[in-house]
Amino acid sequence: MEDDEVELSPDSKIQISHAVLVGEDEAQAWIAHFKDYKVKFLFEQMTHHLPQFEDENATEINDHKGWLTDTFTLRGVVTKLGYQRASIEDGGSFDRYTKPYKQLGIDVEITFSGSYVPEENIPAVLYELAFSKKGSRSWNNNELPIKEIPPILLAESYADYLKVAASTSGFDPEWEKKTPW
Structure with a gap:
């Protein structure tokens, strides 16, 4: 310098x-x-920068849980950040977008209240940022502890989570009443 x-x-x-x-x-x-x-x-x-979290065994970051948007806005933001819709679950629903890091064997997940396929524009609540073993999505807990995530990947993924949160209308104290589930 x-x-x-x-x-x-x-x-x-x-x-x-x-x-x-x-x-x-x-x-x-x-x-x-x-x-x-x-x-x-x-x-x-x-x-x-790295997020602050108190529990060193945490498997998710949810400091923007309850921030309200709609499914089309959410999809637009996460898609521009390189995320893809996760697998469709029972009933044609999904509740996360993922970004794979194949060389690391890690998927980054941004979860939300969910949507159906075909999609309609419905309220969406941001939940958390989590990391899982690549390709291991199942009903078993495959989330990785935050402390095991490479620091740069953690900082960049958290920046994505913050960008998604910035696209919302902010925290809604009644967010639990505003989703179809």
């Missing part, structure tokens, strides 16, 4: 920097450096 030239040795490795790797102060310094040179980050990695 001091505009010094850097010489790499033949065995050097380069990694894309991320806020979870460098810490808050250095992330802010990089943001300022890019701003000074009017360069836009290719990714928003310097603003995506």
Whole structure:
């Protein structure tokens, strides 16, 4: 960041920097450096931080549970973020969107109150962000503990969850009364 030239040795490795790797102060310094040179980050990695959670054995993050939107808005946002509708369950319903990370063997899941296929635009309540073993969706508990998720994947997935929450009308204290289930 001091505009010094850097010489790499033949065995050097380069990694894309991320806020979870460098810490808050250095992330802010990089943001300022890019701003000074009017360069836009290719990714928003310097603003995506790890979520705070108290239970180290937690398997989900639900700090935006109860935030209200509709199924079409939700689908539009998660689709733009690279998520796909999960498998259709009994009765033609589904309650999550997933993003697979095949190399890690992990699926990221954003769950909500649910919808039917074919879809109609009905109220949708955001529930939680969770992680599961790739391709292991069943009635058994396959959720991975948050502490086992690679930090960058966790920060980026949490940023997705926050983007979904930002597209809602916010928390509705009566959210449980506003869904068909």
